[in-house]
Amino acid sequence: MNEIPNDLRYTRSHEWARLEQDGSVTVGISDHAQELLGDLVFVELPEVNQEIDVEEQCAVVESVKAASDIYTPVAGKIVAVNTALNDEPELVNHSPYEDGWLFKIQPSDLKTDMGELLTAEEYAKIVEAEE
Template identity: 60%
Template structure:
């Protein structure tokens, strides 16, 4: 069973969101997603300053055998991206909920979070897909 931290929210497309106190949020991909991809060799990140809507494409994670789009789980403005991934995409494999975060977003509408899954619901979805 893959690790699904209870304090995060999840998109059906396997991104996670961590809400910070200042109204921003970090976004990454779940352990299940990184495991399914295998060793990542490249992560394409969005541009800082870009404004995105829910489900917009905000980058790509790439392994030797697959490439998968990253969809914005919430709307808002990208305020930071994880530059370390340019040289060390394997951080996503090693620590997908920590050092392997993808980008930070300033939420346009907190209500977007309500459209996401709880850890429990996400675990149920994985169960169903299996």
């Protein structure tokens, strides 16, 4: 059974978003997504300061099995990327919600974008349907 923390919001394409206290949003991929992909060997991250639109492809995670595009769940400016993943992409497998985060974004329209995202309960149903 995959872990789906209650305090996060999710997309149908298996990204998660966490609103931080400083107003930024951290983005990663779900436990279910990392399990489907298998061992990650390569992560391509966006540039810091890059402006991205909602649902825009802005990163790639690649496993021994497949490459998968990552879409941002909220629009805004990239303020940080997880550079540890350059050397240790497997952090996404071991810790998808903590050490394996992908990037942080300063949202431009937080309220609208977050409102569109799925709750843990809604996302759990999608995962269940896929299994």
